[in-house]
Amino acid sequence: MNMTHYMELLAVNQPWNLLLFMAVPVILAETVAITELYLLYTRNYASPVRTVNRAAGIAGGVYFTGVFLYLMTTAVIPLTGSGGWRGPADVLAVGFYLAGIVPLLGIALVDLGLVAKDRDEHGRMAVHAGLVALFLVVAHVAMIFGMMDPTLLTGAAAGGHGMH
Template sequence: MVMTNYMGLLAQNQPWNLILFMVVPVVLAESLVATEFMMAYRGPENAGGWKSWNHGLSILAGVYFAGVVLYLLTNVVPGITWKGWADELAIGAYLLGIVPFGALALMELGVIGKGLEPRKRLLHHFGWLVVFLIVSHVAMVFGMVDPTITGYKPAPAMMHQMDGMPMQHDGMQHNMNGMQK
């Protein structure tokens, strides 16, 4: 099976790429969801420590993800050989995560949404979190797709046989018996 560049990036440099590009952003998003729920339950005016956690997590998520996106745009994306539209959609959706995370950070830094009353501010926060969860799930789903089912055709020299099943393996050709093909 051929992997998208999204999955290839997560699979490289184990476990660090998986942690840095998937685990940390997802933990930040899920932690924000938890603090948002608590703030909604208690009311934004009575949220106490949950509001402080939410404030810090929002800024951290925006700054962290901005760093990730900057790194990917300067060091990874320019060298990508695209493997069809699913691959492009997965990477594009992942990179779009900076919009909602950036908006949350900018809200907490007072750059946008300053005049919003507490209830509206909470709704905006929820809205941006929903947007992040949507784009991140689109990235994950399409990142797991075998790009050959969306039209990508790998170079024949990159295929090898494993018990009768063609598999791609970074340009190396071999079979399970250790004999060169």
């Protein structure tokens, strides 16, 4: 069976790529999501939980910006230029994975006070929660397409050729 570039990235150089490209961003995002539930329920925005939430949000946004830039320059641009994509599922998996930059950087910008600064703390947390939800959607769509045979959506038999 063929593998998407997304899954290949996670499978090679074990365990480092899995840790760097999946575990770190997901653990930071899940820390934000879990602490977010507590904060929205209690509205205790002066608690140590908010400090953890803010630190994980900023770290996640900054970290994933580095991942995004690295993968764009070392994978996406070269694959696009050479016609090396393995099929539509391949492009969708990588595209949705990289789309995580929007919510993760957005969370960091909210936490740094650069976005939604005209809102009160609860209003900023509402924006924050929406961005967390968006990250969960794009990350799961990336995982679903990433686990597919990349040729599946082409109508070609497995073992098909690159997408030109």
